[in-house]
Amino acid sequence: MQFHHIPCSVKATYRPSGMDVSGGQSVYPLHRCKTIHLVRHAQGIHNVEGEKDHSAYLSRHLFDAHLTSLGWQQVDNLRKHVQTSGISKKVELVITSPLLRCMQTAVGVFGGEDSTDGIDVPPLMVTDAGDSNHPAISSSNCPPFIAVEGCREHLGVHWCDKRRSISEYKPLFPAIDFSLASTLIESDDDVLWEADVREKIEDVASRGIAFFKWLWTRKEKEIAIVTHSGLLTHTLAKFGDDCHPDVKSEICRRFQNCELRTMVLVDRSMVGSDSSATDYLGKNPSGEDAPSDVTCTTPDGLPN
Numbered sequence: 001m002q003f004h005h006i007p008c009s010v011k012a013t014y015r016p017s018g019m020d021v022s023g024g025q026s027v028y029p030l031h032r033c034k035t036i037h038l039v040r041h042a043q044g045i046h047n048v049e050g051e052k053d054h055s056a057y058l059s060r061h062l063f064d065a066h067l068t069s070l071g072w073q074q075v076d077n078l079r080k081h082v083q084t085s086g087i088s089k090k091v092e093l094v095i096t097s098p099l100l101r102c103m104q105t106a107v108g109v110f111g112g113e114d115s116t117d118g119i120d121v122p123p124l125m126v127t128d129a130g131d132s133n134h135p136a137i138s139s140s141n142c143p144p145f146i147a148v149e150g151c152r153e154h155l156g157v158h159w160c161d162k163r164r165s166i167s168e169y170k171p172l173f174p175a176i177d178f179s180l181a182s183t184l185i186e187s188d189d190d191v192l193w194e195a196d197v198r199e200k201i202e203d204v205a206s207r208g209i210a211f212f213k214w215l216w217t218r219k220e221k222e223i224a225i226v227t228h229s230g231l232l233t234h235t236l237a238k239f240g241d242d243c244h245p246d247v248k249s250e251i252c253r254r255f256q257n258c259e260l261r262t263m264v265l266v267d268r269s270m271v272g273s274d275s276s277a278t279d280y281l282g283k284n285p286s287g288e289d290a291p292s293d294v295t296c297t298t299p300d301g302l303p304n
Helices: 045-052 054-058 069-084 100-110 179-185 201-217 229-236 245-252
Strands: 033-040 093-096 145-147 222-227 260-266
Touching: 033 100, 033 201, 033 229, 045 054, 069 100, 069 260, 093 100, 100 145, 100 222, 201 229, 229 245
Parallel strands: 033 222, 093 145, 093 222
Antiparallel strands: 033 260
């Protein structure tokens, strides 16, 4: 299965409150919802260069850009936030784009404490992975991590968005599961990125929507996703047309480096197949249960 170039559309029309008998509210079964914590990677060396000169994104020396020292400070600050807010205890799965800056951000924010001697588990990240000058990060007491191609950045032309081979990443991030990334493209090397062809914006959005649909194949209900500005911007722009314009703007607002935004993903088309873990059917033991407004009347025949 591949995520790129999958046709998908999200169509809805916002109706003013005067025409909306629900008062602008929506009700959905809980088991048809997922909580997703969307995170844009921290500052990378390409962000610094591109801020000065946009043409720098064409430079080969920015290949698979790593985080800056400021980027690691941003990671540390977000890590403190997810711990104090309780997010870190709720996340059941961390999905990351298989590019260096995203994986560094993901393990730094959601990983275990710095790896120490005597812990017999593979680290999420080894010491100084990707010129990070950062100590190893443990995989103890944290959710599983998987790398997925579907949430990669806008593909093509920009060298910072080209990834290394999966075999190069595995020794740097031993506890990240790369099996999905390599299976989805059926290649160890990056065959999606092209030096002279930039992915169309509509294809980026379609890929992102297909990635969101793929999330319904996962059993986890609360998922952190560490990805890129372009993917988030073009994908989220397809959502929110059935909301108040201010809510639409909130959904589509551009992500800053290392920004986290929590949203609820709703399955309105029966994409997923999970049954509810909390619903209870009732009538146990069985008995008469006709609604009172049907069975109970006053002596004059009016509903009681």
